[in-house]
Amino acid sequence: MxxxxxxxxxxxxxxxxxxxxxxxxxxxxxxxxxxxxxxxxxxxxxxxxxxxxxxxxxxxxxxxxxxxxxxxxxxxxxxxxxxxxxxxxxxxxxxxxxxxxxxxxxxxxxxxxxxxxxxxxxxxxxxxxxxxxxxxxxxxxxxxxxxxxxxxxxxxxxxxxxxxxxxxxxxxxxxxxxxxxLLVPRDAPTPAAEPVSGGYRALLRDRPYLLLIGVNTVFALCSIFVGVAVPVYLVDALPAPHWLVGPLLTANTVLLASGQRLAVRLVRPLSRPQGLALAGAFWVLWALAYAAAIRVPGVALVPYLLLGMVFFAAADLIHAPLSNALSAAAAPPAQRGRYLAVYQYCFAFANILAPTFFTALYARGPAIPWLVLAALATGATVTMFSLQGPLAAREKAPDSPTVPSTA
The missing domain is CATH 1.20.1250.20 (MFS general substrate transporter like domains)
Structure with a gap:
């Protein structure tokens, strides 16, 4: 079909x-x-x-x-x-x-x-x-x-x-x-599959996939952090005009709505783990740039913050499609639904953690949340790059011969 x-x-x-x-x-x-x-x-x-x-x-x-x-x-x-x-x-x-x-x-x-x-x-x-x-x-x-x-x-x-x-x-x-x-065509019902051995125990023993979940939790935290931290940081800690918050967040939304397919084409020569490691490196640069914003003179602050958001946008454009594609490709075909359901905890945990993570660290200094986020993103980036080998065979395996359409 x-x-x-x-x-x-x-x-x-x-x-x-x-x-x-x-x-x-x-x-x-x-x-x-x-x-x-x-x-x-x-x-x-x-x-x-x-x-x-x-x-x-x-x-x-x-x-x-x-x-x-x-x-x-x-x-x-x-x-x-x-x-x-x-x-x-x-x-x-x-x-x-x-x-x-x-x-x-x-x-x-x-x-x-x-x-x-x-x-x-x-x-x-x-x-x-x-x-x-x-x-x-x-x-x-x-x-x-x-x-x-x-x-x-x-x-x-x-x-x-x-x-x-x-x-x-x-x-x-x-x-x-x-x-x-209801208009999405359904496949004819297939015979009941043989029981999958191991259940969640198999997932808990799948160390590369568990690391992928851990890494993507950090990357999801980076993605969510922009909406949680940037408005407070700009209004309370920087001599930036308050009107800048809206354009910064809107520009990022527009880029995500229009640029993901272009980003996929540009990183096509890289494997998915390498592409996600590149996204992590961009998030590190974004966090460090915003941590340093408190030292930037007021006259240069607006262009500096706009330029810094380019790193965030690049990271988000690469991460959004590749992370979901890799999570599906890395899951064993017979347990794909289970793996992808559990993979959604990356975003659930990131949403729960982000407000407390930011407010607790912000109380220690306006640059501290950005520096800690940069450190976490660095660790996640290195880990993702190290997963290149373990996930290579899964990523290169064609999806369709072993995985029937489930829609």
């Missing part, structure tokens, strides 16, 4: 989903404080508790990954999130907010624990294994473009106080996304 017949409805479903999520992003905290009347000091812990409660989801998904189509799991995730956001219009007390937020968080975790298995299953028999990089790049570009466009609309919603309509709009986008996913 042609790649395009699968990619078009899948890409449309992802775009609709991310558009709704982007619209809700600027409204998320304000909705609960302005509509439900809950205090800000209560909303934060409730949403954090809901996110923590969803952490077991990838393990559960991994346990059942080889028994159910990943596309079916993604559709269920969209229906769960759509129902949860529709219910947000009716919550009014801490208990109901927590319950509905947990359903939304579980649905979101289920989506990301299953979506990349769908993308991995698009491989055609005999295709070049590096063709997967372009598919992941396309998915990443759709994601960033839709989130960016949605965030602009969400900003207007904040301006005019359209909190409740935005929640219902987000619920509708999840349901529309689920309907679009």
């Amino acid at each position: 042609s790649d395009r017949r699968r990619l078009f409805p899948l890409g449309c479903a992802l775009a609709v989903d991310m558009l709704g999520s982007g619209v809700f992003l600027p409204v998320s905290i304000l909705y609960f404080t302005n509509v439900t009347g809950l205090r800000l000091s209560m909303v934060g812990p409730l949403l954090s508790a809901a996110a923590i409660a969803s952490l077991p989801v990838p393990l559960i998904v991994g346990h059942f990954a080889e028994r159910y189509r990943p596309l079916d799991r993604v559709i269920i995730a969209q229906l769960m999130q759509g129902a949860a956001f529709a219910a947000f219009g009716w919550v009014h007390d801490p208990v109901s907010v927590l319950v509905v937020a947990m359903v939304a968080a579980v649905g979101q975790r289920l989506f990301w624990s299953s979506f990349f298995s769908v993308v991995a299953g698009l491989a055609s028999p005999g295709e070049d294994s590096r063709h997967a990089d372009r598919r992941y790049a396309a998915a990443g570009m759709i994601q960033m473009a839709a989130i960016g466009g949605g965030a602009l609309l969400g900003g207007l919603a904040v301006t005019y106080g359209w909190y409740r309509p935005i929640v219902y709009l987000n619920a509708a986008t999840f349901l529309v996304s689920a309907l679009l996913l």
